[in-house]
Amino acid sequence: MLSSVQLSQNSITLLQRRGLDQTQINQFSHIVNQAAQHEQGYADYLAHLNSSELKLVQQANALASSINPANLSQEGTINLFKQPDKSDVVDLNNDGLVEVGIGKTIVFPPVNAPDYVKAAWQQATQGLSESESVRLTLQMHIAIYGVQMDGMQKQHHLPATEQWNEANTQALFDELYSNLDFRVNLEGWSQYNLMLKDFYSVFEEQLAKGREQSSNTANYSDKKSNKSPDSTSQTHEVLQLLLDAKLGINREKLKELDEKIAAISQDENLTAEQKQNLINALEKQKEAILEQAQQRLMEQENQLF
Numbered sequence: 001m002l003s004s005v006q007l008s009q010n011s012i013t014l015l016q017r018r019g020l021d022q023t024q025i026n027q028f029s030h031i032v033n034q035a036a037q038h039e040q041g042y043a044d045y046l047a048h049l050n051s052s053e054l055k056l057v058q059q060a061n062a063l064a065s066s067i068n069p070a071n072l073s074q075e076g077t078i079n080l081f082k083q084p085d086k087s088d089v090v091d092l093n094n095d096g097l098v099e100v101g102i103g104k105t106i107v108f109p110p111v112n113a114p115d116y117v118k119a120a121w122q123q124a125t126q127g128l129s130e131s132e133s134v135r136l137t138l139q140m141h142i143a144i145y146g147v148q149m150d151g152m153q154k155q156h157h158l159p160a161t162e163q164w165n166e167a168n169t170q171a172l173f174d175e176l177y178s179n180l181d182f183r184v185n186l187e188g189w190s191q192y193n194l195m196l197k198d199f200y201s202v203f204e205e206q207l208a209k210g211r212e213q214s215s216n217t218a219n220y221s222d223k224k225s226n227k228s229p230d231s232t233s234q235t236h237e238v239l240q241l242l243l244d245a246k247l248g249i250n251r252e253k254l255k256e257l258d259e260k261i262a263a264i265s266q267d268e269n270l271t272a273e274q275k276q277n278l279i280n281a282l283e284k285q286k287e288a289i290l291e292q293a294q295q296r297l298m299e300q301e302n303q304l305f
Contacts, residue, residue, distance in 0.1 A: 008058040010085035028060045035081035042078045094157045096145040108137040112160040116210025120181050120215045124203035257282050
């Protein structure tokens with residue numbers, strides 16, 4: 001006989017936010033326990049629920065559409081009967097997305113990540129607002145799993161033990177700090193960029209400590225990253241080009257302006273005042289390009305939240 005499942009306080013709070021009263025919460029808890037103990041599995045149990053029970057499961061999981069058991073994946077079916085706070089959900093295909101019914105949700109740290117990664121995340125996000133944590137969740141997911149676009153071949157995701165080994169973690173933070181440098185060059189040390197800097201520092205430090213302390217990760221340091229230095233450099237270059245295109249930045253124009261500024265500063269035929277006036281005019285052109293890009297970036301980020 002399997003032990004009973006007790007809904008966590010976070011799960012109960014979420015269920016209350018979703019409009020369930022205490023009677024409905026008790027009913028959902030009963031359904032979760034029955035599903036966990038069903039001999040034929042979750043899919044068979046789901047298929048035998050009546051319409052009112054399906055509607056309750058739908059509401060408990062905050063699903064917009066009615067549940068059609070025939071349309072669900074194994075992962076989507078199982079997660080209908082897990083804690084609403086997602087503390088025990090599964091990610092069977094290791095893509096960093098959690099399927100609940102037909103819906104998909106980003107969960108970070110990834111479900112399959114080692115416990116020390118989850119502990120490091122808790123330390124690094126302590127004191128942050130909910131909105132900041134949500135933005136970091138999205139950013140970290142994209143950094144690890146990328147963005148799946150139509151026409152692109154699906155990316156092969158590394159096993160969790162390999163994804164979080166020392167070499168791949170270092171590659172991840174190299175990319176994160178590179179992107180932060182780009183943001184700072186674009187918009188300066190804004191409050192958000194300062195928060196990112198502090199978050200990266202604490203997260204990286206806590207990951208290193210957790211890796212050393214974890215008895216289950218004794219052989220992580222022996223594993224090597226699949227990315228060579230050359231391929232990593234090429235990846236950053238491609239990402240930079242894609243980001244420039246997305247923000248409408250003419251990188252060649254910026255380079256041209258920098259070269260003109262350097263030439264003017266070394267021109268011995270110009271007075272100091274003439275140099276300053278010419279450089280100021282060129283700097284204003286650079287600022288105009290970057291201000292437009294910053295505005296596009298803010299508009300695109302705001303559309304995500």
